[in-house]
Amino acid sequence: MGFRRLLYPLVVGSLFLAVLSSCGGVSRSGASGASPGPGTAPPSPRTVTLVWAANHEKGVNSAGGGYRVSISGQPTINVPYVSGPTAPTSTVTTLQTGTYTATVAAFAMLDAQGGSTGNLSAPSQALIVSVP
Numbered sequence: 591m592g593f594r595r596l597l598y599p600l601v602v603g604s605l606f607l608a609v610l611s612s613c614g615g616v617s618r619s620g621a622s623g624a625s626p627g628p629g630t631a632p633p634s635p636r637t638v639t640l641v642w643a644a645n646h647e648k649g650v651n652s653a654g655g656g657y658r659v660s661i662s663g664q665p666t667i668n669v670p671y672v673s674g675p676t677a678p679t680s681t682v683t684t685l686q687t688g689t690y691t692a693t694v695a696a697f698a699m700l701d702a703q704g705g706s707t708g709n710l711s712a713p714s715q716a717l718i719v720s721v722p
Contacts, residue, residue, distance in 0.1 A: 633687040635686050636686075636687075636722070637683075638682070638684070638685050638719060638721065639680060639682045640659060640661075640681050640682075640683070640692055640694070640717075640719075641680040642657070642679050642680070642694045642714065643679065644676050644677075644679045645657075645677075645696040645711070646676070649698025649699065649700055650676075650677055650697070650698055651671055651675065651676045651677050652698075652699075653671065654699025654700070655670070655671045655677060655697060655699060656668060656669050656670035656671045656677045656678075656696075656697060657669040657678075657694050657695065657696055658694070658695045658697055658710070659693070659694050660692065660693050660694075660695075660713065661683065661690050661691070661692045661719070662690050662691040662692075663690065664683070664685070664690070667683060669681050685719070685721045686721065687721050688720075688721055689718060689719070689720045690718070690719045690720075691716045691717070691718060691719075692716065692717045692719055693713035693714050693716050693717070694713065695711045695712065695713045696710075696711040697710045697711070
């Protein structure tokens with residue numbers, strides 16, 4: 591199934607929260623951008639949780655709908671509707687040290703005319719995620 595941009599956009603709440611947590615307590619160099627010293631492990635990847643406001647349109651919150659999360663330099667993350675009143679509004683991923691741009695877009699299986707070409711909203715406002 592192909593996706594096309596909507597003639598009228600699905601409304602996607604802004605990506606509004608990124609939470610970082612460490613994955614193991616490995617020590618890091620104190621100098622920004624510096625290489626680890628002898629006996630010091632490189633920075634470990636961090637778990638990042640991205641959370642956004644729900645889209646309440648039926649197509650997003652039914653079979654074939656959900657969200658697409660884009661993080662610069664990373665594979666796209668699809669967060670599909672599974673069951674219940676709404677599709678999940680968060681995802682967890684692991685990122686290396688660096689700065690990333692993240693956006694979220696809603697998708698639905700049916701297009702505005704009821705056809706099966708699908709709908710994809712415009713992306714949310716970009717969120718800058720800095721992973722120490």
